[in-house]
Amino acid sequence: MLLNDKTVIITGASRGIGRAAAVECARQGANVVIGYSGSDSSRPLVDKLIQEIRELGRDASAVGAPAGDPETGDKLVESAVSNFGSVDVFVNNAGICPFHSFLDMPRETYLETVNTNLNGAYFAVQAAANRMKDQGNGGAIIAVSSISALVGGAMQTHYTPTKAGVLSLMQSCAVALGPYGIRCNALLPGTIETDINKDDLADQQKRDYMIGRTPLGRLGRPEDMAGPIVFLASDMAAYVTGASLLVDGGMFVSLQ
Ligand SMILES: NC(=O)C1=CN([C@@H]2O[C@H](COP(=O)(O)OP(=O)(O)OC[C@H]3O[C@@H](n4cnc5c(N)ncnc54)[C@H](O)[C@@H]3O)[C@@H](O)[C@H]2O)C=CC1
Numbered sequence: 001m002l003l004n005d006k007t008v009i010i011t012g013a014s015r016g017i018g019r020a021a022a023v024e025c026a027r028q029g030a031n032v033v034i035g036y037s038g039s040d041s042s043r044p045l046v047d048k049l050i051q052e053i054r055e056l057g058r059d060a061s062a063v064g065a066p067a068g069d070p071e072t073g074d075k076l077v078e079s080a081v082s083n084f085g086s087v088d089v090f091v092n093n094a095g096i097c098p099f100h101s102f103l104d105m106p107r108e109t110y111l112e113t114v115n116t117n118l119n120g121a122y123f124a125v126q127a128a129a130n131r132m133k134d135q136g137n138g139g140a141i142i143a144v145s146s147i148s149a150l151v152g153g154a155m156q157t158h159y160t161p162t163k164a165g166v167l168s169l170m171q172s173c174a175v176a177l178g179p180y181g182i183r184c185n186a187l188l189p190g191t192i193e194t195d196i197n198k199d200d201l202a203d204q205q206k207r208d209y210m211i212g213r214t215p216l217g218r219l220g221r222p223e224d225m226a227g228p229i230v231f232l233a234s235d236m237a238a239y240v241t242g243a244s245l246l247v248d249g250g251m252f253v254s255l256q
Pocket residue numbers: 011012013014015016017018035036037038042065066067068093094095096097116144145146147148188189190191192193194195196197
Protein backbone atom coordinates (compact mmCIF):
# COMPACT_ATOMS: atom_id res chain seq x y z
CA MET A 1 0.00 0.00 0.00
CA LEU A 2 1.33 3.41 -0.97
CA LEU A 3 -0.02 5.50 1.93
CA ASN A 4 0.00 3.07 4.83
CA ASP A 5 -0.93 4.80 8.14
CA LYS A 6 -0.62 8.27 6.59
CA THR A 7 -3.12 10.98 7.43
CA VAL A 8 -4.52 12.71 4.35
CA ILE A 9 -6.64 15.86 4.40
CA ILE A 10 -8.73 16.48 1.26
CA THR A 11 -10.88 19.58 0.80
CA GLY A 12 -14.11 19.39 -1.20
CA ALA A 13 -14.18 15.64 -0.67
CA SER A 14 -17.95 15.14 -0.44
CA ARG A 15 -18.19 14.35 -4.16
CA GLY A 16 -16.41 14.37 -7.51
CA ILE A 17 -12.61 14.33 -7.73
CA GLY A 18 -12.14 14.87 -3.98
CA ARG A 19 -14.33 11.91 -3.11
CA ALA A 20 -12.60 9.59 -5.56
CA ALA A 21 -9.24 10.66 -4.14
CA ALA A 22 -10.44 10.05 -0.57
CA VAL A 23 -11.54 6.50 -1.38
CA GLU A 24 -8.29 5.66 -3.18
CA CYS A 25 -6.18 7.12 -0.35
CA ALA A 26 -8.06 4.89 2.10
CA ARG A 27 -7.58 1.90 -0.21
CA GLN A 28 -3.87 2.71 -0.09
CA GLY A 29 -3.87 2.59 3.72
CA ALA A 30 -4.50 6.22 4.75
CA ASN A 31 -6.91 7.71 7.25
CA VAL A 32 -8.74 10.66 5.74
CA VAL A 33 -9.97 14.04 6.93
CA ILE A 34 -12.87 15.01 4.70
CA GLY A 35 -13.23 18.74 4.17
CA TYR A 36 -16.66 19.82 2.97
CA SER A 37 -18.66 23.03 2.73
CA GLY A 38 -20.71 22.42 5.88
CA SER A 39 -24.00 22.55 3.98
CA ASP A 40 -26.81 20.28 5.23
CA SER A 41 -27.21 18.81 1.75
CA SER A 42 -23.58 17.60 1.75
CA ARG A 43 -23.77 15.81 5.09
CA PRO A 44 -25.46 12.57 3.85
CA LEU A 45 -22.78 12.33 1.13
CA VAL A 46 -20.08 12.77 3.74
CA ASP A 47 -21.62 10.15 6.04
CA LYS A 48 -21.74 7.69 3.15
CA LEU A 49 -18.09 8.38 2.34
CA ILE A 50 -17.04 7.85 5.97
CA GLN A 51 -18.88 4.53 5.93
CA GLU A 52 -17.15 3.49 2.69
CA ILE A 53 -13.74 4.37 4.11
CA ARG A 54 -14.45 2.37 7.28
CA GLU A 55 -15.48 -0.62 5.16
CA LEU A 56 -12.01 -0.39 3.62
CA GLY A 57 -10.53 -0.82 7.11
CA ARG A 58 -9.43 2.81 7.54
CA ASP A 59 -11.00 5.72 9.41
CA ALA A 60 -12.23 9.18 8.49
CA SER A 61 -13.27 12.41 10.18
CA ALA A 62 -15.20 15.29 8.63
CA VAL A 63 -14.90 19.06 8.94
CA GLY A 64 -17.70 21.22 7.57
CA ALA A 65 -16.25 24.67 6.88
CA PRO A 66 -16.21 26.95 3.81
CA ALA A 67 -13.05 26.67 1.74
CA GLY A 68 -12.76 30.45 1.46
CA ASP A 69 -12.60 31.02 5.22
CA PRO A 70 -8.98 31.62 6.33
CA GLU A 71 -9.69 29.61 9.53
CA THR A 72 -10.71 26.44 7.68
CA GLY A 73 -7.16 25.12 7.23
CA ASP A 74 -6.56 25.27 10.98
CA LYS A 75 -9.79 23.35 11.61
CA LEU A 76 -8.79 20.63 9.14
CA VAL A 77 -5.35 20.30 10.72
CA GLU A 78 -6.87 20.16 14.21
CA SER A 79 -9.19 17.34 13.18
CA ALA A 80 -6.31 15.40 11.60
CA VAL A 81 -4.13 15.74 14.68
CA SER A 82 -6.81 15.01 17.27
CA ASN A 83 -8.20 12.00 15.37
CA PHE A 84 -5.12 10.53 13.73
CA GLY A 85 -2.08 12.22 15.30
CA SER A 86 -0.51 13.85 12.25
CA VAL A 87 -0.88 15.58 8.88
CA ASP A 88 1.13 13.80 6.18
CA VAL A 89 -0.66 14.79 2.99
CA PHE A 90 -2.82 17.81 2.17
CA VAL A 91 -4.90 17.87 -1.02
CA ASN A 92 -6.42 21.26 -1.85
CA ASN A 93 -9.30 20.27 -4.11
CA ALA A 94 -12.40 22.35 -3.24
CA GLY A 95 -13.39 24.63 -6.06
CA ILE A 96 -16.21 26.27 -7.97
CA CYS A 97 -16.68 27.32 -11.59
CA PRO A 98 -19.98 29.14 -12.11
CA PHE A 99 -19.80 29.58 -15.89
CA HIS A 100 -20.41 33.22 -16.87
CA SER A 101 -19.46 35.59 -19.69
CA PHE A 102 -16.75 38.19 -19.06
CA LEU A 103 -18.31 41.55 -19.98
CA ASP A 104 -21.14 41.23 -17.49
CA MET A 105 -19.43 39.14 -14.82
CA PRO A 106 -21.08 39.95 -11.49
CA ARG A 107 -18.48 41.18 -9.02
CA GLU A 108 -19.79 38.79 -6.36
CA THR A 109 -19.29 35.80 -8.69
CA TYR A 110 -15.71 36.84 -9.44
CA LEU A 111 -14.90 37.49 -5.78
CA GLU A 112 -16.48 34.28 -4.52
CA THR A 113 -14.61 32.23 -7.12
CA VAL A 114 -11.25 33.78 -6.26
CA ASN A 115 -11.92 33.49 -2.54
CA THR A 116 -12.95 29.83 -2.68
CA ASN A 117 -10.42 28.58 -5.21
CA LEU A 118 -7.33 30.67 -4.46
CA ASN A 119 -7.46 32.65 -1.20
CA GLY A 120 -8.80 29.66 0.72
CA ALA A 121 -6.14 27.42 -0.83
CA TYR A 122 -3.38 29.79 0.29
CA PHE A 123 -4.37 29.77 3.96
CA ALA A 124 -5.16 26.04 4.06
CA VAL A 125 -1.83 25.14 2.47
CA GLN A 126 -0.12 27.42 4.98
CA ALA A 127 -1.86 25.71 7.93
CA ALA A 128 -0.98 22.21 6.67
CA ALA A 129 2.62 23.23 5.92
CA ASN A 130 3.15 24.67 9.41
CA ARG A 131 1.96 21.43 10.98
CA MET A 132 4.18 19.34 8.67
CA LYS A 133 7.17 21.53 9.52
CA ASP A 134 6.53 21.11 13.26
CA GLN A 135 6.24 17.33 12.87
CA GLY A 136 9.67 17.31 11.23
CA ASN A 137 8.98 14.41 8.83
CA GLY A 138 8.30 16.30 5.62
CA GLY A 139 5.01 15.82 3.81
CA ALA A 140 3.20 16.17 0.51
CA ILE A 141 0.91 18.97 -0.64
CA ILE A 142 -1.11 18.68 -3.83
CA ALA A 143 -3.24 21.43 -5.33
CA VAL A 144 -5.92 20.47 -7.82
CA SER A 145 -5.30 23.06 -10.51
CA SER A 146 -6.54 22.48 -14.08
CA ILE A 147 -5.76 22.35 -17.77
CA SER A 148 -7.41 25.77 -17.44
CA ALA A 149 -4.23 27.05 -15.81
CA LEU A 150 -2.70 26.75 -19.28
CA VAL A 151 -5.52 27.73 -21.65
CA GLY A 152 -8.41 30.16 -21.63
CA GLY A 153 -12.19 29.86 -21.56
CA ALA A 154 -14.62 32.63 -22.52
CA MET A 155 -16.99 31.61 -19.72
CA GLN A 156 -14.19 31.01 -17.23
CA THR A 157 -12.39 34.37 -16.98
CA HIS A 158 -12.92 34.40 -13.22
CA TYR A 159 -11.89 30.75 -12.85
CA THR A 160 -8.80 30.24 -15.00
CA PRO A 161 -6.71 32.81 -13.06
CA THR A 162 -7.44 30.88 -9.84
CA LYS A 163 -6.19 27.67 -11.43
CA ALA A 164 -3.04 29.39 -12.70
CA GLY A 165 -2.78 30.85 -9.18
CA VAL A 166 -2.78 27.52 -7.34
CA LEU A 167 -0.31 26.12 -9.86
CA SER A 168 2.00 29.06 -9.13
CA LEU A 169 1.37 28.64 -5.40
CA MET A 170 2.66 25.06 -5.60
CA GLN A 171 5.77 26.20 -7.47
CA SER A 172 6.63 28.86 -4.90
CA CYS A 173 5.73 26.59 -1.97
CA ALA A 174 8.00 23.89 -3.42
CA VAL A 175 10.83 26.39 -3.07
CA ALA A 176 9.75 27.66 0.36
CA LEU A 177 9.07 24.23 1.85
CA GLY A 178 11.70 22.04 0.17
CA PRO A 179 14.13 22.63 3.06
CA TYR A 180 11.56 20.96 5.37
CA GLY A 181 11.14 17.95 3.08
CA ILE A 182 7.65 19.09 2.13
CA ARG A 183 6.88 18.42 -1.54
CA CYS A 184 4.36 20.61 -3.37
CA ASN A 185 2.84 19.67 -6.72
CA ALA A 186 -0.11 20.57 -8.90
CA LEU A 187 -2.52 18.18 -10.60
CA LEU A 188 -4.02 19.57 -13.81
CA PRO A 189 -7.17 17.65 -14.73
CA GLY A 190 -8.67 18.01 -18.20
CA THR A 191 -12.45 17.81 -18.53
CA ILE A 192 -13.75 15.43 -15.90
CA GLU A 193 -17.47 14.68 -15.63
CA THR A 194 -18.62 15.98 -12.24
CA ASP A 195 -21.25 18.32 -10.83
CA ILE A 196 -19.03 21.32 -11.60
CA ASN A 197 -19.68 20.98 -15.35
CA LYS A 198 -22.94 19.02 -15.39
CA ASP A 199 -24.96 21.87 -16.89
CA ASP A 200 -22.24 22.83 -19.36
CA LEU A 201 -21.86 19.27 -20.64
CA ALA A 202 -25.64 18.81 -20.89
CA ASP A 203 -25.25 20.70 -24.18
CA GLN A 204 -24.63 17.75 -26.53
CA GLN A 205 -22.71 19.86 -29.04
CA LYS A 206 -20.32 21.12 -26.38
CA ARG A 207 -19.92 17.62 -24.98
CA ASP A 208 -19.14 16.15 -28.41
CA TYR A 209 -16.64 18.96 -29.03
CA MET A 210 -14.82 18.25 -25.75
CA ILE A 211 -14.73 14.50 -26.45
CA GLY A 212 -13.55 15.20 -30.01
CA ARG A 213 -10.60 17.17 -28.63
CA THR A 214 -9.54 14.24 -26.45
CA PRO A 215 -7.25 11.68 -28.11
CA LEU A 216 -8.29 8.97 -25.63
CA GLY A 217 -11.84 9.41 -26.92
CA ARG A 218 -13.74 10.07 -23.71
CA LEU A 219 -14.14 12.62 -20.96
CA GLY A 220 -12.40 11.97 -17.66
CA ARG A 221 -13.95 10.34 -14.61
CA PRO A 222 -13.18 11.34 -11.00
CA GLU A 223 -11.47 7.95 -10.53
CA ASP A 224 -8.99 8.88 -13.29
CA MET A 225 -7.62 11.58 -10.96
CA ALA A 226 -7.27 9.36 -7.89
CA GLY A 227 -4.19 7.38 -9.00
CA PRO A 228 -2.21 10.49 -9.98
CA ILE A 229 -3.10 12.14 -6.65
CA VAL A 230 -1.98 9.06 -4.70
CA PHE A 231 1.22 8.93 -6.75
CA LEU A 232 2.07 12.57 -5.92
CA ALA A 233 1.21 11.92 -2.26
CA SER A 234 3.33 8.80 -1.99
CA ASP A 235 7.04 8.04 -1.62
CA MET A 236 7.01 6.92 -5.26
CA ALA A 237 7.17 10.66 -5.95
CA ALA A 238 9.88 11.30 -3.31
CA TYR A 239 11.95 13.48 -5.70
CA VAL A 240 8.98 15.20 -7.37
CA THR A 241 8.31 18.75 -6.23
CA GLY A 242 7.25 21.93 -8.01
CA ALA A 243 5.84 19.76 -10.79
CA SER A 244 2.58 19.97 -12.73
CA LEU A 245 0.93 16.71 -13.71
CA LEU A 246 -1.50 17.17 -16.60
CA VAL A 247 -4.10 14.37 -16.60
CA ASP A 248 -6.39 15.17 -19.51
CA GLY A 249 -6.58 12.20 -21.88
CA GLY A 250 -4.34 14.19 -24.23
CA MET A 251 -6.69 17.15 -24.65
CA PHE A 252 -4.04 19.85 -24.24
CA VAL A 253 -1.75 18.61 -27.00
CA SER A 254 -4.62 17.92 -29.40
CA LEU A 255 -4.59 20.82 -31.85
CA GLN A 256 -5.11 19.04 -35.18
N1 LIG B 1 -14.36 18.56 -13.35
C1 LIG B 1 -13.42 19.10 -14.12
O1 LIG B 1 -13.49 19.05 -15.35
C2 LIG B 1 -12.25 19.76 -13.50
C3 LIG B 1 -12.21 20.09 -12.17
N2 LIG B 1 -11.10 20.71 -11.66
C4 LIG B 1 -11.03 21.07 -10.26
O2 LIG B 1 -11.26 19.94 -9.47
C5 LIG B 1 -11.72 20.35 -8.19
C6 LIG B 1 -12.88 19.47 -7.79
O3 LIG B 1 -13.97 19.72 -8.65
P1 LIG B 1 -14.96 18.59 -9.18
O4 LIG B 1 -14.80 17.36 -8.41
O5 LIG B 1 -14.81 18.53 -10.64
O6 LIG B 1 -16.37 19.27 -8.91
P2 LIG B 1 -17.49 19.04 -7.82
O7 LIG B 1 -18.41 20.18 -7.96
O8 LIG B 1 -18.03 17.66 -7.94
O9 LIG B 1 -16.69 19.10 -6.46
C7 LIG B 1 -16.30 20.31 -5.88
C8 LIG B 1 -16.14 20.08 -4.40
O10 LIG B 1 -15.76 21.31 -3.79
C9 LIG B 1 -16.66 21.56 -2.73
N3 LIG B 1 -16.83 23.00 -2.52
C10 LIG B 1 -17.31 23.91 -3.39
N4 LIG B 1 -17.36 25.11 -2.81
C11 LIG B 1 -16.91 24.94 -1.54
C12 LIG B 1 -16.73 25.80 -0.45
N5 LIG B 1 -17.00 27.10 -0.52
N6 LIG B 1 -16.27 25.29 0.71
C13 LIG B 1 -15.97 23.97 0.82
N7 LIG B 1 -16.12 23.10 -0.19
C14 LIG B 1 -16.58 23.59 -1.35
C15 LIG B 1 -17.96 20.92 -3.14
O11 LIG B 1 -18.82 20.72 -2.05
C16 LIG B 1 -17.44 19.63 -3.75
O12 LIG B 1 -17.18 18.67 -2.77
C17 LIG B 1 -12.06 21.83 -8.33
O13 LIG B 1 -11.03 22.59 -7.74
C18 LIG B 1 -12.09 22.06 -9.82
O14 LIG B 1 -11.74 23.36 -10.16
C19 LIG B 1 -10.03 21.00 -12.43
C20 LIG B 1 -10.05 20.70 -13.74
C21 LIG B 1 -11.15 20.07 -14.38
